[in-house]
Amino acid sequence: MEILDEITGKDYEFGFTTNIESEKIPAGLNEEIIRVISAKKNEPSWLLDWRLEAFKIWQGMTEPEWAHVHYTKPDFQAISYYSAPKSKPKYNSLDEIDPEMRKTMDRLGISMDEQKRLNGIAVDFVMDSVSVATSFKEKLGELGIIFCSISEAVQEHGELVRKYLGTVVPRTDNFYAALNSAVFTDGSFCYIPKGVRCPMELSTYFRINEAGTGQFERTLLIADEESYVSYLEGCTAPQRDENQLHAAVVELVAMEKAEIKYSTVQNWYPGDKDGKGGVFNFVTKRGLCDGYKSKISWTQVETGSAVTWKYPSCILKGDYSVGEFYSVAVTNHFQQADTGTKMIHIGRNTHSTIISKGISAGHSNNSYRGLVQINSSAKNARNFSQCDSLLMTDTSGAHTFPYIEVNNSSAQVEHEATTSKIGEDQIFYCLQRGLDEEQAISMIVNGYAKEVLNKLPMEFAVEAQKLLAISLEGSVG
Amino acid sequence: MIEIKDLKASIGEKEILKGLNLVVKPGEIHAIMGPNGSGKSTLASVLAGREEYEVTGGEVVFNGKNLLEMAPEERAREGLFLAFQYPVEIPGVSNMNFLKAAVGEVRKHRGQEALSAKDFLALVKEKSAMVELDGQLAHRAVNEGFSGGEKKRNEVFQMAMLEPKLAILDETDSGLDIDALRIVAQGVNAMRSPERSFIVITHYQRLLDYIVPDVVHVLYKGRIVKTGTKELALELEEKGYDWIKETVA
Numbered sequence: 019m020e021i022l023d024e025i026t027g028k029d030y031e032f033g034f035t036t037n038i039e040s041e042k043i044p045a046g047l048n049e050e051i052i053r054v055i056s057a058k059k060n061e062p063s064w065l066l067d068w069r070l071e072a073f074k075i076w077q078g079m080t081e082p083e084w085a086h087v088h089y090t091k092p093d094f095q096a097i098s099y100y101s102a103p104k105s106k107p108k109y110n111s112l113d114e115i116d117p118e119m120r121k122t123m124d125r126l127g128i129s130m131d132e133q134k135r136l137n138g139i140a141v142d143f144v145m146d147s148v149s150v151a152t153s154f155k156e157k158l159g160e161l162g163i164i165f166c167s168i169s170e171a172v173q174e175h176g177e178l179v180r181k182y183l184g185t186v187v188p189r190t191d192n193f194y195a196a197l198n199s200a201v202f203t204d205g206s207f208c209y210i211p212k213g214v215r216c217p218m219e220l221s222t223y224f225r226i227n228e229a230g231t232g233q234f235e236r237t238l239l240i241a242d243e244e245s246y247v248s249y250l251e252g253c254t255a256p257q258r259d260e261n262q263l264h265a266a267v268v269e270l271v272a273m274e275k276a277e278i279k280y281s282t283v284q285n286w287y288p289g290d291k292d293g294k295g296g297v298f299n300f301v302t303k304r305g306l307c308d309g310y311k312s313k314i315s316w317t318q319v320e321t322g323s324a325v326t327w328k329y330p331s332c333i334l335k336g337d338y339s340v341g342e343f344y345s346v347a348v349t350n351h352f353q354q355a356d357t358g359t360k361m362i363h364i365g366r367n368t369h370s371t372i373i374s375k376g377i378s379a380g381h382s383n384n385s386y387r388g389l390v391q392i393n394s395s396a397k398n399a400r401n402f403s404q405c406d407s408l409l410m411t412d413t414s415g416a417h418t419f420p421y422i423e424v425n426n427s428s429a430q431v432e433h434e435a436t437t438s439k440i441g442e443d444q445i446f447y448c449l450q451r452g453l454d455e456e457q458a459i460s461m462i463v464n465g466y467a468k469e470v471l472n473k474l475p476m477e478f479a480v481e482a483q484k485l486l487a488i489s490l491e492g493s494v495g
Numbered sequence: 496m497i498e499i500k501d502l503k504a505s506i507g508e509k510e511i512l513k514g515l516n517l518v519v520k521p522g523e524i525h526a527i528m529g530p531n532g533s534g535k536s537t538l539a540s541v542l543a544g545r546e547e548y549e550v551t552g553g554e555v556v557f558n559g560k561n562l563l564e565m566a567p568e569e570r571a572r573e574g575l576f577l578a579f580q581y582p583v584e585i586p587g588v589s590n591m592n593f594l595k596a597a598v599g600e601v602r603k604h605r606g607q608e609a610l611s612a613k614d615f616l617a618l619v620k621e622k623s624a625m626v627e628l629d630g631q632l633a634h635r636a637v638n639e640g641f642s643g644g645e646k647k648r649n650e651v652f653q654m655a656m657l658e659p660k661l662a663i664l665d666e667t668d669s670g671l672d673i674d675a676l677r678i679v680a681q682g683v684n685a686m687r688s689p690e691r692s693f694i695v696i697t698h699y700q701r702l703l704d705y706i707v708p709d710v711v712h713v714l715y716k717g718r719i720v721k722t723g724t725k726e727l728a729l730e731l732e733e734k735g736y737d738w739i740k741e742t743v744a
């Protein structure tokens with residue numbers, strides 16, 4: 019189909035540079051730099067020691083190469099590991115923003131104020147949004163919910179942070195997790211007390227003004243017994259970042275009968291259509307279902323980044339605990355994504371569900387990599403996995419690497435996988451009913467990904483649908 | 496309505512339509528019959544604008560416009576509807592959303608206002624009842640898991656929703672039992688009007704007992720080789736296609 023080539027061949031141009039003035043320390047990584055970071059953040063000594071140990075661990079590790087991705091490895095000594103929170107606006111008005119990027123944001127239905135905020139333009143907050151944010155904080159406070167930056171949590175709720183930091187993703191876990199542990203400067207902390215149902219979707223939206231997203235983000239989310247929280251990360255608006263390497267760590271802990279829904283929409287700059295530039299996104303996300311009947315659901319829509327390496331996982335330790343992973347990953351041009359999940363069944367009667375929908379366009383490569391591990395203790399464990407791949411072009415690739423380890427004979431593990439090419443018959447059927455090619459592709463792709471999109475909170479789902487369509491046409495009208 | 500002159504079309508190296516002539520006036524129903532492989536579906540696809548088929552000659556005027564110059568979606572918006580011989584399934588896309596988008600585009604093109612959700616639902620209710628399509632099916636994904644008969648009725652339902660000027664029905668009757676056939680025919684008859692034309696492609700005479708055509712054509716080896724009244728269909732039913740083949744040869 020010519021139109022597919024044309025649509026998927028379009029540029030993703032947000033070609034502006036940022037001229038932010040920030041307080042940076044010299045590039046490079048050594049013990050001294052880590053001490054400086056920790057001192058600048060006025061951290062307690064336990065955290066400095068923790069960072070220094072992480073650094074030692076990292077020094078003894080090598081960058082992993084098993085993922086189905088190819089890229090030039092970052093020079094870790096060329097990165098500056100500390101920059102002060104962005105205080106100055108990058109632009110003075112929206113007129114300075116790339117018109118294509120604005121068009122995309124308009125099409126996503128992002129309001130003017132929101133566009134300004136996303137681009138670091140100082141917003142004259144109308145009374146309304148100030149009061150919304152304030153009443154939001156008040157309400158959370160009344161319920162005993164803690165939601166703040168991780169730096170603030172270190173100061174104000176040090177014992178909680180100390181108790182849980184690194185318990186789900188240990189510093190020894192992998193190369194990037196060790197690096198993140200040594201140098202993280204930013205991120206979110208959330209604690210939901212016993213029996214509390216968080217009444218609104220928690221999103222970084224409400225604290226992004228205070229901190230901004232960082233290169234080495236660290237998120238820690240604890241749901242105490244019988245609590246519930248839905249957490250949203252990222253946004254559908256295209257995000258450009260001067261930092262090529264992003265290595266975040268997210269740790270979730272769900273205690274007895276607690277439930278955490280964690281939804282992500284990731285749309286970092288993917289590089290140009292020749293594969294130049296773009297963010298490397300090497301993330302470690304893991305949730306511990308610690309208590310009886312606890313539940314963690316990961317839902318992700320991944321459309322951005324040049325290289326994605328990401329496996330949101332669940333450790334199902336509590337008996338009857340439940341882990342879920344719902345993912346849509348779109349790759350276009352020369353993007354590469356190696357993403358999936360790990361479901362580690364330890365407790366009895368633990369259940370996990372994996373639904374992965376890959377969409378590959380252009381010359382991109384999209385891999386699903388998943389591990390279902392049933393330990394000998396996990397009597398009556400169940401898993402259902404479904405991994406579907408949709409190819410938009412003949413030049414794109416889809417790969418599935420399912421690993422299944424079963425050590426208990428009472429377990430039931432089901433795996434289904436399909437690969438299909440977007441149907442010319444389907445597109446023609448839509449055209450014959452009066453839809454144009456863009457609408458047709460958007461409809462077919464969203465239909466394909468529906469099972470996952472349905473898991474997103476309502477407002478996010480609507481935006482994500484538009485995002486899928488736009489990502490596949492390359493964001494230029 | 497539509498005027499086809501000396502239309503030639505190929506797929507790959509193979510010429511399938513070899514100089515086809517056909518004129519359908521507003522309000523008329525034309526039946527096209529002919530043995531398998533004579534090019535009936537090809538004609539339907541070429542008129543709808545499928546790009547696999549290369550038009551190598553001739554012209555088609557649709558309501559005074561050059562049809563062959565239009566993109567497939569423009570043809571649809573201009574009022575050309577094709578009920579597919581093999582309707583495809585579109586998993587995950589609800590019939591309702593699909594039709595809402597389609598009806599929206601067509602109305603926009605005609606300069607009509609968008610339907611309110613309430614009016615749209617009322618229209619769905621009315622038209623789906625006309626083809627006795629289970630209300631459930633309207634909410635399921637497009638053709639997914641539909642039986643053969645349900646798919647065909649869904650095509651007629653979509654036609655009723657889109658109110659085309661010219662509807663081409665490609666073997667909408669094949670695979671239908673007599674009840675389903677009656678329902679489909681009822682749907683078509685309810686839509687007959689002096690401003691609307693139909694091209695009914697069929698293999699069997701029996702559909703024409705229910706949808707009475709003004710003109711019957713026989714398409715054979717890419718050409719219309721015989722044209723007559725509905726009695727021609729009866730004659731074909733009785734004698735088969737062999738005598739036609741012989742007269743052509």
Ligand SMILES: Nc1ncnc2c1ncn2[C@@H]1O[C@H](COP(=O)(O)OP(=O)(O)O)[C@@H](O)[C@H]1O
Pocket residue numbers: 506511529530531532533534535536537538547
């Ligand atoms: N996509 C295609 N590729 C190759 N040959 C085709 C294709 N479509 C139709 N044909 C050929 O064209 C001829 C006419 O087919 P068709 O229009 O489907 O006939 P009918 O609908 O009258 O049975 C047949 O010989 C068929 O094999």
Ligand SMILES: [Mg+2]
Pocket residue numbers: 535536537580665666
């Ligand atoms: Mg046919």
